[in-house]
Amino acid sequence: MIPEERKQKQLNSLKKEIKALQQEIASLKESAVRNKALFESANDAIFVMEDDRFIDCNQKAAEMFGCQRGDLLGETPYEKFSPPFQPDGLPSSKKALQKIKAAFAGQPQFFPWTHCRRDGSLFEAEVSLSLVEIGSKKNVLAIVRDITARKKAEEMLQKSLKEKEILLQEIHHRVKNNLQIIVSLLRLQISSEEDSRLVNMFRECQNRIMAMAFVHEKLYQSHDLTRVVFTQYIRDFAQELSTAFGIKERGIELKTFLEEIELDINRAIPCGLIFNELLTNAIKYAFPGKKIGEIIIRLQRENQDQISLEVCDSGVGLPSDFDQEAPKSLGLMLVNSLTAQINGKLTIDTSHGTTFKIVFPG
Numbered sequence: 001m002i003p004e005e006r007k008q009k010q011l012n013s014l015k016k017e018i019k020a021l022q023q024e025i026a027s028l029k030e031s032a033v034r035n036k037a038l039f040e041s042a043n044d045a046i047f048v049m050e051d052d053r054f055i056d057c058n059q060k061a062a063e064m065f066g067c068q069r070g071d072l073l074g075e076t077p078y079e080k081f082s083p084p085f086q087p088d089g090l091p092s093s094k095k096a097l098q099k100i101k102a103a104f105a106g107q108p109q110f111f112p113w114t115h116c117r118r119d120g121s122l123f124e125a126e127v128s129l130s131l132v133e134i135g136s137k138k139n140v141l142a143i144v145r146d147i148t149a150r151k152k153a154e155e156m157l158q159k160s161l162k163e164k165e166i167l168l169q170e171i172h173h174r175v176k177n178n179l180q181i182i183v184s185l186l187r188l189q190i191s192s193e194e195d196s197r198l199v200n201m202f203r204e205c206q207n208r209i210m211a212m213a214f215v216h217e218k219l220y221q222s223h224d225l226t227r228v229v230f231t232q233y234i235r236d237f238a239q240e241l242s243t244a245f246g247i248k249e250r251g252i253e254l255k256t257f258l259e260e261i262e263l264d265i266n267r268a269i270p271c272g273l274i275f276n277e278l279l280t281n282a283i284k285y286a287f288p289g290k291k292i293g294e295i296i297i298r299l300q301r302e303n304q305d306q307i308s309l310e311v312c313d314s315g316v317g318l319p320s321d322f323d324q325e326a327p328k329s330l331g332l333m334l335v336n337s338l339t340a341q342i343n344g345k346l347t348i349d350t351s352h353g354t355t356f357k358i359v360f361p362g
Contacts, residue, residue, distance in 0.1 A: 042058060042060060042143075043060065044060065044143050044144060044145045044146075045057065045058065045060050045061035045064045045065070045143070045144040045145075045146075046058045046060070046061060046141070046142070046143055046144075047061060047072070047077075047141070047142040047143075047144070048132075048134070048139050048140075048141060048142075049077075049100065049129075049139060049140040049141075049142055050137075050139055052076050052077075052078075052096070052097060052100050053074055053075065053076055054072050054073055054074065054075055054076075054077070054142075055073065055074075055139070056073070057069060057072050057073070061144070064117075064123075064144065064146055065081055065115070065117050065118055066117040066118040066119055066121075067117075067118040071118065076093075076096070077096055077115075077142070078092040078093045078095075078096040078097070079093070080116070080118075081115055081116050081117075082096065082113070082114065082115055082116055083114055083116050083122060086113065086114055087114060099111060099127075099129055100129065100140060102129075103129035103130060103131055103140045104131060104138065104140060105131075106131050108128070108129065108130045108131075109127070109128065109129040109130075110126070110127070110128045110129075111126075111127055112124065112125070112126055112127075112147075113125050113126070113127045113144075115144065123146055123148045124146075124147050124148055124151050125144050125145060125146055125147060126144075126145045126147055127142060127143070127144050127145075128142070128143045129141070129142050175213075175216045176213045176216040176217045179209050179210075179212055179213035179216070180210075180213055182209050183206050183209050183210055183213070186202050186203075186205055186206045186209070187206065189202055190202045190203065190206075204280070204330075204331070207241070207244075207276050207280055208273060208276060208277075208334075210237075210240070210276075211237065211272045211273050211275070211276035212269055212272065212273065214233060214236070214237050214240075214272060215228055215233065215265070215268050215269050215272045218232065218233050218236075218268075224262075226264055226265060227262045227263065227264050227265070227268075228262065228263050228264075228265065228268040229260070229261075229262055230261050230262060230263045230268060230271065230299065231258045231259065231260050231261055231299060233268070233272060234256070234258060234275060234297060234299055235256060235258065237272070237275065237276070238254060238256065238279060238297060241276070241279055241280060241283065242254055242283075245280075245283045245284070247283055247295075250287065250292070251290075251292030251293075252283070252287055252292060252293060252294065252295060253293075253294040253295070254294070254295050254297070255294060255295070255296045255297070256296075256297045256298075257296070257297070257298045257299075257300070258297070258298070258299045258300075259299055259300045259301060261299055261300075261301065261307060261362070263307075267342050267360070270338040270341050270342050271309065271338075271342065271358075271360075273334065273338055274309070274334075274335050274338050274339065274358060275309065275311070277331040277332070277334055277335050278311035278335065278356045279295070279297070279311055280331070281329075281331055281332070282295050282311055282313040282315065282354070283295070285315070285316075286313040286314075286315025286316060286353065286354065287313075287315045287316070288316060291315065291316070293313060293314040293315050293353070294313070294314050295311065295312065295313045295314075296310070296311075296312040296313075297310065297311055297312075298310040298312070301362060302359060305361060305362060306359055306360065306361060306362050307359070307360055307361075307362035308357060308358065308359045308360075309357070309358045309360075310355060310356065310357045310358075311355070311356050312353065312354070312355040312356075313353045313354055313355075314352070314353040315353050315354065316353075317350050317353060317354055318348070318350055318354055324336075324346070324348055335356075335358075339358055339360070342360045342361075343360060343361055344358050344359055344360030344361075345358070345359050345360070346358055347359075
């Protein structure tokens with residue numbers, strides 16, 4: 001190849017390389033402009049840190065801290081722009097340096113922080129620190145988000161929730177008191193009634209109303225006003241009924257095997273009424289005359305999705321003409337109706353005394 005042709009080929013190759021390099025420079029410039037636009041248009045304050053000092057920041061940072069951009073450059077985040085101590089009692093300087101050191105070690109940091117504006121006013125922020133490489137140098141990118149408005153909204157929401165909790169507590173308290181007034185009125189009626197059949201009816205009504213009042217009492221006392229610790233409800237209400245019917249004096253032993261289970265109010269009231277009917281029925285009818293025995297109460301989870309409630313007695317069993325589908329007593333009619341209400345299933349075992357078992361979604 002003659003020298004002139006070789007020179008021309010080298011020249012063309014060089015032109016191509018220059019053109020490719022120009023395109024790459026243009027692409028880098030475009031990327032830099034785009035990144036700068038993103039940097040400046042962000043709603044959060046963005047800082048670039050070298051060691052523990054700011055070497056660059058966006059306009060939002062200056063606005064957030066109430067100063068000029070130049071006032072931030074060369075400063076640390078903990079001298080002029082943080083109070084001496086953070087809310088946890090740690091010095092701002094010590095805590096900030098720990099976080100910055102961890103970020104430079106390649107451990108991203110995300111934490112709450114109290115910052116100080118140029119005028120001395122404080123504001124709450126969320127800060128994230130991450131290691132970045134700019135050229136061949138390692139820096140930390142700090143993003144600061146002002147969460148003052150969010151904190152105020154959360155405080156207002158908490159205040160509103162607290163007010164509603166107090167109102168719900170008062171409602172449960174008043175419902176319980178009103179139900180107890182009805183119980184007292186029934187007690188007065190019983191004291192003036194001579195017909196034993198009516199007396200028994202009034203007493204059964206008393207127990208049913210007490211079962212509902214007990215739920216509202218437990219809700220009033222609960223840390224969660226929508227749920228009842230049903231375990232404690234059973235324990236306390238069983239004691240109330242035992243005392244009312246004098247089962248110890250009759251030689252009847254009451255045993256409980258209870259798992260810690262909570263129920264929402266929509267299931268707690270029906271389950272409370274079911275429990276009242278089953279326990280009252282066992283106390284009244286399972287041990288006629290002087291017969292002694294035991295009553296066992298079980299509350300447990302059958303599996304992750306189901307709860308079972310059992311009332312077992314070692315008594316005389318059910319009448320030979322008993323029909324579960326069409327019971328004659330109002331109490332067992334209520335049990336069937338309430339079991340359906342909570343989408344449960346009732347089974348009755350008479351092989352050893354009588355066992356009523358309710359299984360329902362939990």
